[in-house]
Amino acid sequence: MTSPATIDAHCHLGFGLTCSRSADDLLKEMDVNSVSRAVVVPVDRFLAVDNSEGNDQILAAARSHPDRFIPFTTANPWFCDRARAELTRTFGAGSAGVKFHPGFQGFTLSDEVFLPLVELAIEHGKPMFFHAGTPISSMPYQLTELAMRYPEGIFIMGHMAYSDFWYEVSASAACVDNLYLETSHHVPGFVRAVAQRVGVDKILFGSDSPYGSMEVELEKIGAVFPSESDRTRILSANLLRILERP
Amino acid sequence: MNRIIDFHVHQGAWGGVRSEQDSPAGTLERLSRFGVEGALVMPFAGLFSNWFDHPADNDVVHDYCREFPDRLFAAFTVNPLMGGAALDEIRRCREVHDSRVLKLHPWLQGFSVTSAEMDAVAGLCEKLGVAIIFHDGTPPYSTPLQVARLCRDFPNLKVVSGHGGLCDLWQETIAAARRYRNFYVCICGPHLSAAQALADSVPSAQLCFGSDLSTSDLDDSLLWYRWRGFRALRMTSGQRETAERMTPYEIMGVPRPKEV
Numbered sequence: 001m002t003s004p005a006t007i008d009a010h011c012h013l014g015f016g017l018t019c020s021r022s023a024d025d026l027l028k029e030m031d032v033n034s035v036s037r038a039v040v041v042p043v044d045r046f047l048a049v050d051n052s053e054g055n056d057q058i059l060a061a062a063r064s065h066p067d068r069f070i071p072f073t074t075a076n077p078w079f080c081d082r083a084r085a086e087l088t089r090t091f092g093a094g095s096a097g098v099k100f101h102p103g104f105q106g107f108t109l110s111d112e113v114f115l116p117l118v119e120l121a122i123e124h125g126k127p128m129f130f131h132a133g134t135p136i137s138s139m140p141y142q143l144t145e146l147a148m149r150y151p152e153g154i155f156i157m158g159h160m161a162y163s164d165f166w167y168e169v170s171a172s173a174a175c176v177d178n179l180y181l182e183t184s185h186h187v188p189g190f191v192r193a194v195a196q197r198v199g200v201d202k203i204l205f206g207s208d209s210p211y212g213s214m215e216v217e218l219e220k221i222g223a224v225f226p227s228e229s230d231r232t233r234i235l236s237a238n239l240l241r242i243l244e245r246p
Numbered sequence: 247m248n249r250i251i252d253f254h255v256h257q258g259a260w261g262g263v264r265s266e267q268d269s270p271a272g273t274l275e276r277l278s279r280f281g282v283e284g285a286l287v288m289p290f291a292g293l294f295s296n297w298f299d300h301p302a303d304n305d306v307v308h309d310y311c312r313e314f315p316d317r318l319f320a321a322f323t324v325n326p327l328m329g330g331a332a333l334d335e336i337r338r339c340r341e342v343h344d345s346r347v348l349k350l351h352p353w354l355q356g357f358s359v360t361s362a363e364m365d366a367v368a369g370l371c372e373k374l375g376v377a378i379i380f381h382d383g384t385p386p387y388s389t390p391l392q393v394a395r396l397c398r399d400f401p402n403l404k405v406v407s408g409h410g411g412l413c414d415l416w417q418e419t420i421a422a423a424r425r426y427r428n429f430y431v432c433i434c435g436p437h438l439s440a441a442q443a444l445a446d447s448v449p450s451a452q453l454c455f456g457s458d459l460s461t462s463d464l465d466d467s468l469l470w471y472r473w474r475g476f477r478a479l480r481m482t483s484g485q486r487e488t489a490e491r492m493t494p495y496e497i498m499g500v501p502r503p504k505e506v
Contacts, residue, residue, distance in 0.1 A: 019439070103414070134414050135385050163412050163435055164384045185413065185437045188467035211439040216474055223467055 007070075007236045008038040008214060009182050010129070010158060010206030014057045016044035021210045023061040027068060033214045039070045039206075039239075041099040041129070048104040051075050051083070055090045062094060070243065072097040072129055076105045077114040087120055096243055097127040102137035109142035118150055127154035127242050129182070133161035140165050140172040147176040154242055155179045156204065160186040160194060170197035180242065183234070184208035184217055192224045200230045204239050248502050249283035249317060251494035252473075253379075254408055254434040254456020257307045262291025264306075265462035270313050273461045280466075280473040282457075284317035286494065288349040288379070290460065292323040295356040300324050300335050308343045310461075316503050321347040321379065325355050326363040333370055340374045346498045348378045349408075352387035359392045368400045377404035377497050382419075383412030383435065390419040397426035404428050404497055408456070409435040416440040423448040430497055432456045438475055445479045450488035451496070 008030070013021055021043065030038055040061060041047075046054020055073040062071040073090035075083035075098075087098060098121050100114075107114050109130070121128050132138045140161045147155045155178055161169050162185040173179050174197060181198065183191050184206045195203050207217040225231050255273070258264040277285060287310060292303040304322040311318035322339040324332035339345040348371055352359055359380070371378055380393045390411045397405050405428060411419035416436045420443065422429045431448050433441050434456035445453065457472040481489070495502050 159413075162437075188471050189463070189465050192467075208437065211437050213438050213475070213478060216438070216471070216478065219474070220467075220471060223470070 005232060005236050006033075006035045006218070007205070007239050008035050008207050008209065009156070009204040009239050010184055011038040011040050011209045011214075012043045012211065013040045013061055013069075014043040014046050014054055016042075016046060019043040019210065023065065023069070026209065027065065029209060029214050030068065033218055035214060035218070037068055037070055039072050039097070039129070041072045042074055044104065047074050047099070047101045048106075049076060051079070051086055055086065055095070059090065059093050059095065070096050072099045074099045074101070075117060077107050077111070077117050078105070080113070080116075084116055084120055087117060088124075091124045091126060095126070097121075097129060099129045099131075101131040103131060103134045108137040109139070109146055118146065118153060122150060122153045125245070127156060129156040130158055132157045133159050133163060133165055140168050144172040144175050144179065147179045151176070151178055153178060154245075157181050158206070159184050159208065160191065162186045166190055170194050173198045173202060180204050180238065182206035183221065184212045188220050188224045191220065195225070195230075195234075200225070200233050201238055203234045205235045248491035248495055250281060250490045251319075251454065252277060252282045252285040252457050252459065253406075253432045253454040253494050253497075255285040255287050255459045255461065256290045257287050257310050257461050258290040259460040259462040260290065262294065262297070262303070263462060265464065267464060268462040270310055270318055274314060274317060276466055276469060280469050282469075282473065284319070285459075286319050286321055286347060286379075286456075286498070287311050287461070288321040288347075289323045292325075293349070293351040293354045295325070295354060297325070300328075300332075301338065304335065304339055304343070304345075308339075308345070319347070319498055319500065320345055321349045323349045323351075324367065325357070326350070326361070326367045327355070327357050329363065329366075332363075332367060336367065336370050336374065336376065340376055346376055346500060348376050350378055351381040353381065353384050358387050360395065364396075365399070368396050368403055372400045372403040375499055377406060377430075377499070379406035379408045379432065381409065382407045383409045383415050390415050390422050394422035394426055394429050397422070397429045401428060404430060406430040406432055406497060408432050410441070410444050411436065413437050413440060416444060420444060420447045423452050427452070430454065430493065433476065434458050434472065438478065441475060442479055445481050445485070445489075450481070450485040451493060453489040454493040454497070455489060
């Protein structure tokens with residue numbers, strides 16, 4: 001049985017060098033945990049270099065299970081024009097957003113080489129999800145600067161930048177209206193404190209499965225947010241608002 | 247049988263704040279809710295670079311643990327940049343308190359692991375049989391391989407990675423543990439997949455678990471979250487037994503309890 005209310009904003013699919021997860025296995029984990037839908041993104045080498053191959057796996061899974069998977073595709077900015085072409089292709093094929101991983105993809109959020117992809121995502125109305133929390137490439141104030149530079153874009157900070165940037169996550173997110181925070185891996189008390197500072201409407205539930213446990217991460221949200229209204233927003237409504245915006 | 251030890255607990259809360267409701271008995275009761283029977287209790291206030299009275303802070307932690315000497319084990323801290331005063335405090339804690347573990351936090355305390363001051367501290371700890379547990383996983387001063395270099399230069403020193411390299415540097419933690427038998431890993435903070443890789447790759451005789459609980463933070467959610475994750479790791483009962491009950495005693499070099 002699945003709940004119509006729960007969407008996991010961060011799951012990985014594909015058979016990489018260090019991480020493998022089939023669509024069937026992810027669906028099983030979702031069913032066990034009453035998760036109705038999941039944002040799916042590629043794993044390791046498909047994020048880094050073999051972008052088209054990984055994107056096609058994600059898009060194929062979403063075509064097979066359109067009511068369960070929400071595909072976010074990727075492109076390494078160092079591929080320049082080829083990266084723009086790849087994202088354009090995947091947007092046309094149903095990609096709902098973009099995942100960037102500056103650590104895997106070898107750039108920093110302040111690199112000029114990356115900006116054409118940001119502008120392309122905005123042009124197509126696609127939200128951008130960022131792995132965050134890894135120095136020196138993906139730190140909170142770098143993402144905030146990007147969100148300030150592109151107020152029309154939608155930016156999502158993965159893992160609430162776990163772990164050592166916890167001093168600045170709330171402060172950096174509070175600077176802008178277009179930055180959302182995904183909850184995987186961060187400790188419960190911190191997730192609660194951030195939500196109190198920036199507002200529940202900026203928080204998105206994510207497990208980072210299979211790097212994280214969907215079961216544990218869901219239990220965390222239940223423990224941290226006793227209000228059903230808050231949980232509804234974090235578990236689905238906030239993400240749906242992003243995905244369904246005109 | 248040895249007790250299950252949480253090897254990463256801080257007395258007080260971030261910044262050195264202490265709650266009046268924080269008590270040793272209360273901490274043990276909280277740990278027991280998650281099947282944990284004892285803890286290595288480390289200072290908090292002394293880990294900040296503006297702290298000058300390390301003896302006072304170390305005494306507070308020692309006194310906190312004194313009522314339960316078989317279950318709460320006091321660690322202590324110094325700032326290596328304080329030179330002779332730091333060395334004096336290490337000798338005092340070892341001789342007067344019988345403390346066996348020094349906690350260092352290079353990025354909060356503002357020193358490099360590769361410095362003459364650190365060498366002086368490491369050499370003394372090696373001589374006195376004091377293990378050092380480091381905050382690690384954070385550039386530029388606290389990466390696992392920076393910490394691990396002490397294992398090479400001080401081969402009889404026990405060095406503990408306090409966080410297993412966190413989410414970004416757990417792979418070099420594995421490399422360090424494979425290279426040095428005197429390098430121990432406290433799983434405390436890496437995501438579940440990285441924690442599993444550490445459990446699979448690091449011999450359990452070099453492995454232990456820690457929650458990073460702050461005893462004055464009376465919210466149990468962190469204890470739940472961390473120990474829930476540890477219990478989800480795929481390990482044999484023998485590996486788990488060693489990591490939970492044996493390795494902490496081995497690092498501390500303290501006599502094991504006769505009976506639990």
